[in-house]
Amino acid sequence: MEASNREKGNHNTLVMKFGGTSVGSTEAVGQVVKISRDALATWPRVVVIVSALAGVTDRLLQSATQAAAGNSQIFNQAAQELRIRHHTIAEAIVSDLAQQFQVKQEINYLITDFINLCQAIYVLGEATERAMDTVAALGERMSVRLVSAALISAGIPSQYVEATQLIITDDHFQAAHPDLVATTAATRQVLEPVLAQHKIPVVTGFIGATRSGVTTTLGRGGSDFSAAVIGSALPADEVWIWTDVDGVMTADPRLVPEARTIPELSFREVGELAYFGAKVLHPKTIRPVIEAGISLRVCNTFNPENPGTYLVSDLSPLKDGVIKSVTAIRGISLITLEGRGMLGVPGVAARAFGAVAATGVSVPLITQASSEQSICFAVPVESKDQVVSSLEKSFANEIACRDIDRVWATEELVIVTVVGAGMRSTPGVSGRVFSALGKRSVNVIAIAQGSSEVSISMVVPAKDIQAAVMAIHELIVPQKEA
Ligand code: ADP
Ligand code: ASP
Ligand code: MG
Numbered sequence: 001m002e003a004s005n006r007e008k009g010n011h012n013t014l015v016m017k018f019g020g021t022s023v024g025s026t027e028a029v030g031q032v033v034k035i036s037r038d039a040l041a042t043w044p045r046v047v048v049i050v051s052a053l054a055g056v057t058d059r060l061l062q063s064a065t066q067a068a069a070g071n072s073q074i075f076n077q078a079a080q081e082l083r084i085r086h087h088t089i090a091e092a093i094v095s096d097l098a099q100q101f102q103v104k105q106e107i108n109y110l111i112t113d114f115i116n117l118c119q120a121i122y123v124l125g126e127a128t129e130r131a132m133d134t135v136a137a138l139g140e141r142m143s144v145r146l147v148s149a150a151l152i153s154a155g156i157p158s159q160y161v162e163a164t165q166l167i168i169t170d171d172h173f174q175a176a177h178p179d180l181v182a183t184t185a186a187t188r189q190v191l192e193p194v195l196a197q198h199k200i201p202v203v204t205g206f207i208g209a210t211r212s213g214v215t216t217t218l219g220r221g222g223s224d225f226s227a228a229v230i231g232s233a234l235p236a237d238e239v240w241i242w243t244d245v246d247g248v249m250t251a252d253p254r255l256v257p258e259a260r261t262i263p264e265l266s267f268r269e270v271g272e273l274a275y276f277g278a279k280v281l282h283p284k285t286i287r288p289v290i291e292a293g294i295s296l297r298v299c300n301t302f303n304p305e306n307p308g309t310y311l312v313s314d315l316s317p318l319k320d321g322v323i324k325s326v327t328a329i330r331g332i333s334l335i336t337l338e339g340r341g342m343l344g345v346p347g348v349a350a351r352a353f354g355a356v357a358a359t360g361v362s363v364p365l366i367t368q369a370s371s372e373q374s375i376c377f378a379v380p381v382e383s384k385d386q387v388v389s390s391l392e393k394s395f396a397n398e399i400a401c402r403d404i405d406r407v408w409a410t411e412e413l414v415i416v417t418v419v420g421a422g423m424r425s426t427p428g429v430s431g432r433v434f435s436a437l438g439k440r441s442v443n444v445i446a447i448a449q450g451s452s453e454v455s456i457s458m459v460v461p462a463k464d465i466q467a468a469v470m471a472i473h474e475l476i477v478p479q480k481e482a
Pocket of ligand 1 (some may be wrong): 251279327
């Protein structure tokens with residue numbers, strides 16, 4: 001693999017993304033200003049991407065859903081709260097009164113849009129995915145105005161930019177896919193002149209627009225992905241993801257207080273962690289930066305001196321710890337299709353996954369336990385009935401003649417995944433993992449080895465999530481060391 005820009009030591013363009021907590025209060029926005037100023041000391045061109053203030057996207061979406069269900073109180077109340085929250089930060093951080101007035105007025109306009117949209121949804125009694133995206137986008141549209149004004153107020157030239165002008169997507173609302181060619185052209189066209197004026201563009205994370213200009217979103221937590229897409233379009237030399245923890249850790253610190261920061265991790269490892277539920281990085285973030293040879297760093301807005309985690313193309317075997325991190329996804333169900341009549345019948349698996357694909361449900365894991373007499377895979381628990389009925393319909397003939405005995409779904413389970421590139425060349429790792437789980441009486445229902453060979457996933461009962469993650473974490477950080 002080619003050396004990354006960090007390895008080459010290029011210092012021209014830096015993209016920094018700040019998550020919801022990192023812009024969620026006056027103090028946090030103050031940190032964003034400080035970090036941006038410091039970055040300018042080393043990097044001539046800095047682009048900032050921001051999420052909505054912490055909790056705002058949830059509040060917007062909940063208001064629209066409630067409006068569709070006939071509740072007009074929630075959105076009116078939310079409008080009031082959102083206005084106060086954004087205004088309070090503007091008042092604390094934008095000292096010039098004329099500029100402060102202008103930001104507050106722009107926020108008021110967006111809040112008026114929010115009320116009008118929710119009112120329309122309330123009258124229609126329905127919120128389409130397209131309407132939900134327009135509502136959800138308001139969070140980032142408000143936060144960029146605030147953060148850009150905070151920079152200007154601190155004497156740092158800046159301009160806010162809505163990514164509807166930069167990230168051109170398909171119309172798959174709520175999980176839109178960027179067209180990288182169109183996005184590269186648009187991003188350069190809009191951002192280059194801003195950068196040429198020595199301004200920091202403050203760009204909305206999470207959102208994009210179709211070719212015809214309809215607002216879309218990239219999926220929850222998608223601002224990391226926005227940073228990667230914009231970073232690869234410019235291209236940037238490095239992309240830094242500023243969040244509320246000291247980088248990518250040995251486990252989610254909310255589950256395991258003893259979790260530690262991992263200083264270096266390969267893209268493949270972090271890809272598995274993100275895919276299997278480590279919320280610290282959106283899983284789609286990795287591909288654009290790898291393809292563009294850009295270094296990715298995850299660091300803490302509230303502890304900027306800590307170097308955080310650097311993601312690198314590949315690690316030397318010496319640097320590889322065996323098990324590096326453990327993660328978990330809640331809310332899954334295992335679906336099993338079983339029957340002796342399946343033995344040797346070609347195409348059963350293809351038809352089974354075809355039936356699942358027809359429901360639009362994604363399958364995070366396929367177990368290796370499947371013999372020719374059964375096929376077993378995971379789906380989100382809320383989709384289990386839909387998937388079972390699609391399979392029953394698709395195999396109605398086989399079920400009628402008893403070639404397939406049954407299709408069934410479990411209750412809610414969790415997937416626990418162990419990640420580490422050294423695992424594949426080290427014998428006995430899975431043995432240690434299973435015996436650690438056994439000691440805590442955690443029953444492993446199914447297993448799967450990640451196709452990139454850097455992970456092993458186990459399906460365990462939902463009630464055992466904490467015990468399972470803790471037990472495995474002790475193999476990474478022994479308790480006496482913690
Ligand atoms: P942001 O709003 O900055 O995007 P997120 O809440 O999306 O932040 O992601 C950061 C959170 O991810 C952390 O607060 C932490 O609880 C969670 N997390 C889950 N797994 C990990 C992990 N392995 N390392 C670090 N953080 C993790
Ligand atoms: N604000 C969006 C969300 O809450 C995107 C993000 O935070 O990354 O999902
Ligand atoms: Mg996030």
